[in-house]
Amino acid sequence: MLMDQSSPFPSNLRRYTRPVRRGPFGISQRTWRWLVAFSVFCLLLAAARLTQVDVGRLVQNTPKIGLWVSRIFPPYDGFRNPPNGEELIGYIRNALITVSIASVGTAVASVLALIPSVLAARTLTPSNAVFYPIRWFLNTLRGIDSFIFAIFFVAAVGLGPFAGVLGVIFHTWGSMAKLYAENLENMEMAPMLALEASGVSRTRALIYALLPDALPSFISTTLFVWELNVRLSVALGVVGAGGIGQDVKNAIDLLNFPHLGVLLLIILITVTIIDQVSTRLRQALRA
Amino acid sequence: MMNIIEVSELTKYYPASEHPALDRVSFTVLPGSFTTILGRSGSGKTTLFRCLNLLLRPTTGIIRIWEQDWLSLEAHELCEARRQMATIFQQFNLINRLSVIENVLAGQLSNIPFWRVLVRRFPPMYEDWALHCLERVGLQDLADRPAGQLSGGQQQRVAIARALAQRSRIILADEPVASLDTESSHIVLDELRSISVTDGITILCSLHQEDLALQYGDHIIGLREGRVAVAVPREEFTAEHRMQIYQTPDETTPHSQ
Numbered sequence: 001m002l003m004d005q006s007s008p009f010p011s012n013l014r015r016y017t018r019p020v021r022r023g024p025f026g027i028s029q030r031t032w033r034w035l036v037a038f039s040v041f042c043l044l045l046a047a048a049r050l051t052q053v054d055v056g057r058l059v060q061n062t063p064k065i066g067l068w069v070s071r072i073f074p075p076y077d078g079f080r081n082p083p084n085g086e087e088l089i090g091y092i093r094n095a096l097i098t099v100s101i102a103s104v105g106t107a108v109a110s111v112l113a114l115i116p117s118v119l120a121a122r123t124l125t126p127s128n129a130v131f132y133p134i135r136w137f138l139n140t141l142r143g144i145d146s147f148i149f150a151i152f153f154v155a156a157v158g159l160g161p162f163a164g165v166l167g168v169i170f171h172t173w174g175s176m177a178k179l180y181a182e183n184l185e186n187m188e189m190a191p192m193l194a195l196e197a198s199g200v201s202r203t204r205a206l207i208y209a210l211l212p213d214a215l216p217s218f219i220s221t222t223l224f225v226w227e228l229n230v231r232l233s234v235a236l237g238v239v240g241a242g243g244i245g246q247d248v249k250n251a252i253d254l255l256n257f258p259h260l261g262v263l264l265l266i267i268l269i270t271v272t273i274i275d276q277v278s279t280r281l282r283q284a285l286r287a
Numbered sequence: 288m289m290n291i292i293e294v295s296e297l298t299k300y301y302p303a304s305e306h307p308a309l310d311r312v313s314f315t316v317l318p319g320s321f322t323t324i325l326g327r328s329g330s331g332k333t334t335l336f337r338c339l340n341l342l343l344r345p346t347t348g349i350i351r352i353w354e355q356d357w358l359s360l361e362a363h364e365l366c367e368a369r370r371q372m373a374t375i376f377q378q379f380n381l382i383n384r385l386s387v388i389e390n391v392l393a394g395q396l397s398n399i400p401f402w403r404v405l406v407r408r409f410p411p412m413y414e415d416w417a418l419h420c421l422e423r424v425g426l427q428d429l430a431d432r433p434a435g436q437l438s439g440g441q442q443q444r445v446a447i448a449r450a451l452a453q454r455s456r457i458i459l460a461d462e463p464v465a466s467l468d469t470e471s472s473h474i475v476l477d478e479l480r481s482i483s484v485t486d487g488i489t490i491l492c493s494l495h496q497e498d499l500a501l502q503y504g505d506h507i508i509g510l511r512e513g514r515v516a517v518a519v520p521r522e523e524f525t526a527e528h529r530m531q532i533y534q535t536p537d538e539t540t541p542h543s544q
Binding site for chain 2: 194195208
């Protein structure tokens with residue numbers, strides 16, 4: 001076969017032209033991709049403007065940030081003492097309150113989510129007239145963060161962890177029902193339909209045939225949301241809804257860095273333990 | 288003898304389809320008989336069954352079961368009516384996570400108080416009955432195994448036990464052996480045959496294999512493109528009937544499904 005000096009391939013090959021794929025407005029897809037990337041970049045630039053991102057200010061204040069960090073860890077800065085035993089016990093107690101807020105909130109929400117999740121599952125809903133209102137309701141709950149709910153409930157039922165629990169319940173109710181509904185939509189429907197075909201009512205068939213299948217994924221979802229809620233509940237203390245967040249806010253307000261350091265450590269340990277427990281339990285469920 | 292099932296002029300059009308899935312289907316079934324519905328896939332067997340157990344509303348036609356007008360039932364009477372028939376499916380459709388006996392007990396799910404459904408606990412006599420039904424299909428030793436762990440043939444026999452547990456006088460079996468090997472197919476059909484003979488249960492069983500249909504059915508109803516092509520007692524089935532059911536359709540006629 002003839003070989004061209006400059007090419008390692010045979011010279012008599014048929015010419016291949018890559019087809020140009022066209023997107024909207026007759027602009028090629030390649031160009032579109034670049035246009036989209038450029039627009040996203042421009043939008044982000046505008047967003048950075050809006051949020052007053054200022055690298056200079058960050059660089060200028062780096063020493064201050066460094067100083068703060070150095071005063072937080074180790075939690076002894078020379079003129080303020082780290083928390084004593086009594087204070088430490090108080091902090092741990094408040095960490096437990098934070099975990100409790102998340103746990104009670106998640107538990108109540110998971111029960112409240114059960115029935116709406118069935119009505120909001122496309123495969124199970126009795127009709128669109130039920131499906132859409134329920135979805136809107138759940139989306140509203142989900143759209144409002146537990147933090148915002150907590151501000152509202154602090155005003156309504158007063159300061160303290162109960163307001164936090166209510167905040168978690170309402171936000172989680174929406175998220176959990178939506179996640180449950182997605183689990184239900186992925187379930188094998190045939191066993192349930194088989195029972196319905198032999199005259200079992202839909203409710204009974206659902207409880208007997210679908211629920212045993214759905215339960216492991218429901219529990220897994222609940223654990224995942226619980227873990228998330230523990231992390232989010234730390235912030236609830238900032239608005240006076242109880243738990244260790246209150247102590248964090250106080251320590252920052254008083255520039256009490258040694259205490260802040262200890263508090264952050266307690267939060268880190270708590271969150272790590274909860275993450276581990278949740279992950280292990282979910283692994284056990286899958287097995 | 289009085290007919291247990293009477294179907295006349297049953298027609299079903301699916302939305303957005305100009306060819307009927309069922310086209311003026313008429314036949315009768317005697318109580319205690321074993322009728323096989325024979326036809327290629329897409330001939331309307333499943334549609335017919337779904338009309339019979341009221342999961343699908345036919346476009347026109349009459350169904351009478353126990354001399355009762357099946358299609359004029361009120362919404363609240365549907366469950367009650369469906370309970371008079373048990374259905375067996377090609378894919379078994381057992382609840383895989385539940386034990387074999389819990390699957391059989393599902394045949395009595397409508398007869399226990401609601402709280403018992405919630406806690407999944409049946410009264411002891413129901414469990415005795417379910418075990419008896421399992422004995423009928425020879426699976427009493429597997430009662431406590433998760434249903435999903437059983438072989439296909441065994442799962443289908445559990446489905447038969449569930450149908451028995453329901454105590455209905457009619458069993459509709461939609462391609463019960465289409466997912467099974469030859470040996471399991473014979474075991475399952477023998478089981479159906481035997482409950483038909485000993486309990487006088489009427490069985491309507493769809494199949495696509497002619498040899499099985501002839502071996503087990505008292506009557507053969509052949510469906511082709513939604514029409515009853517053949518309706519004869521087993522002894523009268525001929526090669527000509529086979530042609531009427533299986534003959535390759537004219538290439539110019541589009542398939543009905």
